[in-house]
Amino acid sequence: IQLDDIKIEYHPNSGRKPVIVHFDDFGRSEDVNKGSIPPNRTPWHPWRSRMDFEVASLALDCHMNKQKTDKLINLIYRAARGLDAFTLKDHQEIQNTWDLAAERLTKFRKTEVVVRYRDLEPESYELYYRPVWDWLQELLLNRDIVSKMEWDARRLFKFDGGSQTWKRFIEEAWSANSWWSFQSKLPAGAVPLCVVFYADKSKLSSFGTAKGYPVIVRCANLPMDIRNGSGIAGGRVVGWLPIVSEDAAHSGKADFVNFKNVVWHESAAKIFESMAEYCRTGYTMVCGDGVRRWMYPIVLIKSADYEEQCVICLTRGLKSLHPCVRCPIPHDQLLDFDNKYLERTAKDTIEILNNARQKALISKADEEAELKKYSLRPCFNSFFKLAHSDPFAGVSFDDLHFQDSGVWGDHIFEHAKIQIDNRSAVTKIDNRFKEFPRWSKLNHFDTGVMKLSFNDGSKHYDISRLFLFAAHDVIPEKENKAAYTLLKVMRKYINMIMYSGLNVQTSDTIALGHGAIKNFVYISLSPDVNKTFNVIKVHYHQHLYDDIENKGVLRGMSTKPNEKFHGPLRKIYLRQTNFKDTAKQIVRFEHQSVVATLIQDEIQILDRYEHGDPELPSDLETPIDNVHFTLGSKLKPVSFAQLEGEDLIFARIHIRLAEFMSTLLTTATNIVRVTYTAHDTVIPYQFLKIRYESLETWRLAVDILRCNPSFHGHPRYDYIIFRGILGPVFARLHYLLLCNACNSQYPIALVQAYKIVNTRSRIDKDLGLLRIRKEHNLEFISVQSIVRGAVVLPISSETDDKFVWDPLDGDMFLRVKKYFPGFTDGR
8 A cells, every 4th residue: 555545445236346546546547528439420410511500500509580590691601602511591491400400309398287376276387398317318328428427336535644544535426425325225236327406597588577497407427527517418408497476466475485386396296207216116228338227316416596495395494493404403593503403304304294284184273383393384395206315415505605695795795895985995905806817717807896796606706715815904903893803704714615615525624624614603703793694504504514425525516507507598588589488489499509519519529530639729849748737839049148138037047047957957976067158049938838736636737827928918927836945936937948958958937936924914814814025036947846826916016025815726725725834724
C-alpha cells in the first residue's frame, strides 16, 4: 500500500472484489468525453442533406417564426442554387421534416387529469407528458450512453499516510449511502436504475400572467458531467404540468390549496406510471452495449426549491408549526443546531394519514387538527406508488435556492444593502466590483451590485464570494457595528459554502464543513448583526451533509442544471407560439429541440472521427514535451536589445536571464555557464494553459492564463502560484518567452512575486483576508514551476498590497487552507 492509494469496495450483490489503485491512476480512464465510432454516417436523416438540417436547427435555436424561417430559406436558396444540396423550400417543409425526425425519440402524449374540488363537478386539466420508462429505454438502448453508466454501489477510500488508515470519500451518487442501501434490498444480480426528478413553475411572459410548469428528469447512473450537460444524455422534459387558476373566491383557502396539490400529484403519477410496476419487479433487457441487465428503477433524488419540496412531500410550508420538509423541528427553533430531530419518512407519514382518516369519520375538524400537528396535508402522495422512492428521503439540499438566492440573496445581501447606505461606501463597493479581474465562468459586474435587483442564482453565487473583498474597509466597526459584524458573517458564509460545494467530500472535509456551518450559525446569532437568521433556509444546512453522505456531492442534487431549461422554454413561448393553446405548441417545439440535440451530437461524433477536434488552436506548443502546460499566441522572435528599448522591466534582460538560466541548469556535478548577447533572440508568447492536479477532485484541472498588453482591448496579466524554494508563491505574469540554452529550448516567465504579510491587521484577522505584498524586483521562473492560476484583488488606491481571492474555486480554497492555515478562517 502506498500513500494516497485508492480502495474501491463494491456492493456484495455485485460479485465484484475490492480493488486498490494507485492515486495517479485513479480516474484517468474515466474520460466521459472520449471519442466513439460514429453509430450513424448520415445522422441528419430525415433531412436530405446536412446543410438542410443545420439551417432547420438554426431556425429552431433562434426561435424563428414562419415568416422569418421562409425568408432565411429564400436567401440561402438563392445564394446556394447549384452550389450545394440545399433543398428546403419553406417553413412548412421544415415542420414536416421535424415531424418525421420526431419519431426517433419519445414524443409527448396528452391526457386529462380529472379532480373534484369540494362537492362540485369534477374539473379536467390537460397534461402533456413523456412516459419516463420510454425515456429510460432510449438511454439504455444507446450504446454510447449506456457504456458510460455505472450500476453497482461502491465505497471509496483513500489511504492517509498520517493516520495510516483508509479514509472514506464521496463524489457520485453510487459512492454514497442511499445507492448502497437500495442495492441491499434488491435480489442478487439486480442493479439500481436511478432517476433525478425536478419540477418548478416559472414565468413565461414578462408580467407573469403566463406560466409554465416543466418536469425534468436525469439519469443518476451517468456521471454528473454528462447528466448535468446539455447533450442527449442530459436532462429531459418529461412533463408539462397543468396550472390551476387562482380563483378569488377560493384562493388561499386550505381545501383549495389541497386541491391544487392533488392535481399536481395526479399528474406526477401519470408521468411515472410507466415505470411504477418495474419499481417493484425490476425489468430485464439487453442494453445497447450488449449486456443483459436486471434493473430496478427508483427516483433517488428530488431536486427542487423549498416551495416545490413542500408540494412533493405534501407539507404545509413556511407558516406551519413544523416548516421543515425533512424533520419536525418547531418553527421557532430553526437555529437549534445542537439537537437533531428524527427524519420524516414515508412509512411514518402513511401511518399518520391513516390515523387522521379514522378521525375524519367522526369529524373533519379532528382530522385537520391531527394533520396540522405534523404540518401534513390530507392528500395521497404519488411517490408512495413507486417502491423505494420515499419522497422525504429524496428531496435534497439545493445550493441555488438555499444558499445563493436564499441565505445570501434573500438575507445577507439584502441586509448588507440596508446597513451600508452611505453614498461613498456604496460607490466604493460598486467601483471595486467593476474593477474585479476577469476569470473564466466568473460574472463581471460592469454597473456594480448595490442597486441591482435580480433573481439570478449564478450572479448571487459570485457576488457572495466577492462582496466581502469589496466592502472590507468601507464601514469602520466603531461607526456601524452591525454592518461590520455582517462582514464577519460573510466570511463564515464563504467558508460554509466553499466546504459544502466541494466536488469530492472526504471524511475530513465533511467534519470541517460541519464546523463551518456551526461557525456561521454562531456568528449569525450575535445581537450585533441586528437581524434574525431563524429561517428555514439556514435550518436546511442541518441536513446538508446527510444529503451528501446519502446521495453524493451537491452538484448532483442542485437545481442549477435544470433552471437552465426555463430560458429556452420562455423563448419558445414568446417567439414561436401564437399565445393560444400554448402548452401543445411549447412541447412540440421542445421535442424538436431534443431531436436536434440528438442529431447534432451524432454529427459531432462523426466530425471528430473524420477530422479530429476542430476547436484546438493551431499554434499551441508543448515545449520540453510535457502534460503540465501549453504555450500559445506565439509572437515573432525579438532580440534582447529590442526588449530593453520597450520597457524598464527589461533592463539588462540578457544578463539577468543568463544568470537565471545558469542557476537553473547547474547541478551538483555540473556547473553550467549561460551567456547571451543583446542581439540574441527569444520567442514571446501571450497564452498559457496550465494543467494541474486539483486538491479538490484529485483529477487534472486546467487554467487558461493571459500575458497580453491588449486582450480584447484591455491589458491582461494574470496571477499565478509557483513553487518557490520555501513553498508556494503568488506572482503576476509580465512576460512569457522561449529561450535557447545548451542546445535546448526552455519556457521562462518574468514575474512580479508577492510575499505573505504575516503581521496582520485586526480587520484582516476578523474577516479572514490573506494579504500579499510586492517583492522589490521582478524575477525569472521556469514555466514548469507554475502550479496554477490565481485571482488577486486590489485592496485600495492607498496601497499596492493585494488580497488573494481564496474562494476562486474548491482547489484554491483548499490550497490556501493547507499552505496558509488560519489566515482565511475569520473570527
